[in-house]
Amino acid sequence: MNGRAQIGGIRSSFAPWEDPAAKPLVRFEGVSRAFGDTAAVRSVDLSIYEGEFFALLGPSGCGKTTLMRLLAGFESPDAGRILLEGRDISSCPPHQRPIHMMFQAYALFPHLSVAGNIAFGLKRQGVPRTEIGPRVEEMLSLMKLEGLGGRRPDQLSGGQRQRVALARALAPRPRILLLDEPMAALDRKLREETQFELMAVQQSLGMTFMIVTHDQDEAMVVADRIAIMRAGEIVQIGRPAEIYETPVDRYVAGFVGDVNLFEGRAEADPAGVRVVSPEGSFVAEGVATPGQTAWLAVRPEKIAVHAEPPPPGENCLAGKIVDYGYLGDWTTYLVEVETGRTLRAARANATRSVDRPLGCDDPVWLTFAPSSAVILTR
C-alpha cells in the first residue's frame, strides 16, 4: 500500500505534512465564510495531503460542515481561496469538481435502484456504457452489497444504505471523498465496525478522505490527522495522539477526552513547571512564564488510585470516593478532595476483582507522574 507501514491500524511512517517539499492535495488559504452576521468560517488555512484520512472535529455550529461544503462547492468563500492540486477551484461549481461527498442522511435517489445510484456519477462523467456495469459490480462487491443492485434504497437496512452512499460517492473515483457525519445514523456496534471498514476501504483504494464529525472517538479511530474547530477557527491540527496528549489549550483538552484541570500560578521547577493551585502544588512537564496563570491538565487514566497512603512525593492528593462507574474494562472513580472538588480517576480492571476493593466513601490517595500531565497557558 504505497509502501506505508501499517501497524495496528495506525500508519506511523505516513506523515507528508512533516515534509516541507510535499505538495498538498487541497489547500485552504485564508478562507472565510459568513452567513449574515455570523462568521461560520474565519480565515482558515489548512493543507490536506494525498492519501490522508483527515478529520474535522468540533461541536455543532463550529463551522466544520461549512468548511466541508466550501470544499464540495456548495458554498463559495467570502475571502481567501481553495486550491486543488495547486489550481484555484473557489469559483468552480460543484458538478465540475472531482470531489464527491457522502451526505449525512445519505441523500440516495429514491427513484433509482442501488445500481442506478452507484452509476449516477459514472454516467455524468461520460464513462462508456460498457464500462459502467463492471464498475458498478466492482463497487457492489467492494462494499459487500453483492446481489442488492436491483433493490430500491427504501428496501435496504440503515447499514446497507450507508454502504450504497459510500459506493455512489466512490464510484467516480474522486480526488478527495468528503464524509459528512457518516455514522450519525448507525447504532454503536455498527458504527465501530463501519469505522474500521471505512479505514480499510480508504487504505485499499489509496484515496484521500475528509470526515466531518462531532464524535471524538470516531475521529481518533479513523483519522491520520484531526483538526479541532471552534467558532469558525481551527484550534489545533495533529495526529490523534498529539491532540490527546499535548492539547494546545483547555478547550482542546476538554473536548477530546476527560481531563482534570488545576488552575494556579506558574513557578519554575527543575522537573518542568509547578502550578500552585488551591488543591495543592503540582509539577508537570511543559513551558510557562513564572508568575502567569497556568493550568495543569491530567487525564483520568494517568492518575493512580491507592487504597493506602503512598510514600511521600510530588503530585499526591488525598480524598474519598464519592461515586464510581464500573465499565467492565475500566472503572472510573469520582474522588472528592479536601477543597470539595471532585476529580476523575480511571483504573484499568486488569484482574478480575469481583469483590471490588474500592467503593464509595473509601479514603484514597491519588498520584500522577510529572510526565503524565501537561501545562496549559490558555
Added chain:
Amino acid sequence: MRRGGSGLAAALPLLWLAVFFAFPFMLVGRLSLSDTALSIPPYTPRIDWNQGIAGLQTFARGLDIEAYARLISDTLYLDAWLSSLRLAGIATVLLLIIGYPIAYGISRCPPALRQALVMAVILPFWTSFLIRIYAWIAILKPAGVLNIALGALGLPPVDILNTEIAVLLGLVYAYLPFMVLPLYAVLDRQDHSLIEAAQDLGATPFSAFWRVTFPLSLSGAAAGALLCFIPMSGEFVIPDLLGGSETLMLGRVIWTEFFANRDWPAASAVAIALLATLLVPILLFERQQKQVIA
C-alpha cells in the same frame, strides 16, 4: 375505549358517504332504469308502498335498460362523451405545461415569498366561481377587453367566445390551482440534499432537475392531472357559458336531457355512464395516492 373511539371515527365518514353519496347514487341509478312518462315526477315505474312486497315486485318488473340502449344507438351521446374526454384531456395537458413551471418557481422561492405566492394561487377562490367565468365572457366577447387590447396594438380582432378555445381557456383558468397545489406540495417536500448529491456527482443544474427533481415530482403531476381531469370531464358551467352550441360536453347533455327534454332516465343514464368512465382515472388516482403514502 380506544376501539369504540376509532369505530365512531370511522362511522362518521361512512355515514356521510351513505347519506350524500350512496343514497343519491341509488336514486340516480334507479332513475336511469326507468322510462319517461307524462306525469309528475316524469318517470315510471314508481313504488306503491301500500302494496308492500307485491308493490316492490311490480316496481322491479318495470325497470329496464332502455335508457342505456339509447345511449349506444344515438351517436349524440357518444360524440358528447368523446368530446368531453378530448377537451378535458387537452386542458389537462395545458395545465401540466402551465402549472409545472409555476409550482416549481414557487417551491424555489424564499420561504416568506413562497407563502404569499401559494396564497395568490388560492386567492381566486375568494370570488364566486360563476362571476369569474362571466368575467371571461367580458374579456372574450367581440367588443371585449381582449379585442380592445388587440386593437390598441394594431392587431386584428379575434372572435373566440363560444368556441372550444374559450372553453379550454376557461377550464385551464379555473382548474389551475388544482394542478399547482399538488405539484407544489411534492416539489416543496423534496429533500434539497438530493439535488446537491446530483450536482456533487457531476450533474449540471439542468441535468439534476431532469434526472432527480422531475422524476420525483411525477406523483404530484399525476395527482394534479387526475384532480383536474376527473371534474373537467363532467364540467357544465364553463362549456355552457363560454362554449358555443357546437361544444358538446356531457355536463351540458345531462342538463339538456333533464331540464329541456324532461327525460330524467336519459339524463341519469348519461350521468352513470360518465361515472363509470371516470372510475378508471379515479381508481388510478387511488392507487397512486397509496403509493405516495407507502
